Amino acid sequence: MTPGERRSLDDVETRELRYFVAVAEEAHVGRAARRLGMAQPPLSRAIGQLERRLGAELFVRTPRGVTLTSAGETLLHEGRAALAAVEAAERRTRRAVAAGGRATVVLTAKAGASGDLMAKLLDVYAAEPDAVDVEVVLSPPGHQAPMLRDGRADVAILHRPFDDTSGFDADELGVEDQVLVLPSGHPSSTRTSMTVAEASSIPDLPLPRWPHLDGTYPDGPGPELRDLTQVLQLVRLGRAAILLPEVVRADLRDGLAVVPLSDAPRVTTVIAWPSHSTSAGVAGLVRTAARL
Amino acid sequence: MTPGERRSLDDVETRELRYFVAVAEEAHVGRAARRLGMAQPPLSRAIGQLERRLGAELFVRTPRGVTLTSAGETLLHEGRAALAAVEAAERRTRRAVAAGGRATVVLTAKAGASGDLMAKLLDVYAAEPDAVDVEVVLSPPGHQAPMLRDGRADVAILHRPFDDTSGFDADELGVEDQVLVLPSGHPSSTRTSMTVAEASSIPDLPLPRWPHLDGTYPDGPGPELRDLTQVLQLVRLGRAAILLPEVVRADLRDGLAVVPLSDAPRVTTVIAWPSHSTSAGVAGLVRTAARL
DNA sequence: CGGGCCCGATACCGCGGCGGTATGACGCCA
């Protein structure tokens, strides 16, 4: 092969995918370029090359920016998954060496949830003969699945139906009903049962809003909150009510009452891991969890 | 940003992953370089750069070639998955445009299996009001899951426990027992039941060997075969016996007999798709399949 | 209806990194 000769050009590089995703998300080449820390023309050119290489129009150019074609929608969806997989490879390799040859596993869970379960799991697992180090990462609701996908974590405690476990293997750890938590003095607090519709429409007790994955909040009444302790404090102050799995009963202090809900979906706690995982640590944790 | 300034260097490019995987698979830099169609030194350098970037020793250099470290094992595993995801993005985008904006879906199944089921599925689905074009790709046993992973197919008919469905979403389509197919004149052909152990040890009727995914054959007695018709012909000739799901009864012609097996694992036919799929065609096919 | 504005696309340039060849360092074996 002479120096001038190059490889066949139809393999997509991750750089190109990152550029494409940025442009797709911004719907604007200039803004995407700023976000990427580069000038606009090379980005335009890179997108053009990608389009020629794939033989696809990915964007329609409009006077206000760009919008995705249907092929572009496909590439955005698949490309994000591919980038997450590349990042996962990178991160898990870095972690493998950081552990200095000794195996390690990163477990992630919703902050403030399943506390007892986690404590017990970690205790029992640590007593196993072949246990490896477990790093626990607590993060906001909904962040566990992405972390599993991009390699920041190896195994997660998730809660169906709130978390999406598709694409992972998962074992069920338990199922529980949800209850409404409200201030103990409130007139509704003496009821023995309630529907979700009723719970949502208690006039002076709005259900708080939780942030979406991107950090924005859904529209509607009720306070905006990020944290379980915050919520419970607000409930105690008589400013809100909230639906929670019934384990919280154990953590409740004075000033809070609980009403069972007749029609709320049951919550399943699961332990989930990437289905291609080969980590002995993950396998051990899962085995331990199944015995709890 | 001045011209000389470059992006942060810690994102791994797919080219580097391909190089790494080639070296890991060959366990030899020179051979890998030949396979990649390039010279050995730049490949050595690329691997060195990747190692420095990840802060990991990926290979130990030996006088006979290279072998993977444990960090290298991790990267090989994760990197293959990442490369498959990138290829999937590329292929599905190309297919999206090849269809000229009209949606299409690629269905793959084992050649020669589930014929009736597939025919019925395609017929019923084609009658749906919002049906899209379905391209059927028949391929050797075990190739369906990789095709789903790297984007050559969008949905597959698989058979548990033979196929690994982990990482996919799947709906069960049916469960059936396995039977032993043997020449009709054979002494054992009059038995009403048999165990797998008995079936494997009929002296003059060895069970044929099927190729592994890489095309090699397991060790042992019995003929090497790739194709169901081949097998059945061989059975009819009195040279082999074979375990098959009992639907094959329908396809059997003269000269073949069937004995139920008491302890063979039941075979579950499933329809499977990548869990992040958003294709309307896949959804429609799955919905149709569930109603069969 | 023409001028300014805001898009993305094109033209052109400089340099860094990739891939090339030649050669070195080093363990193994005869």
Place this chain on the structure above:
DNA sequence: TGGCGTCATACCGCCGCGGTATCGGGCCCG
């Protein structure tokens, strides 16, 4: 100890990336 086979290093040439300057073309507004 010389030869072989391995990977690493040294050095070079060119392509492609990213840079700046500019163009083409809708859109809005006076």
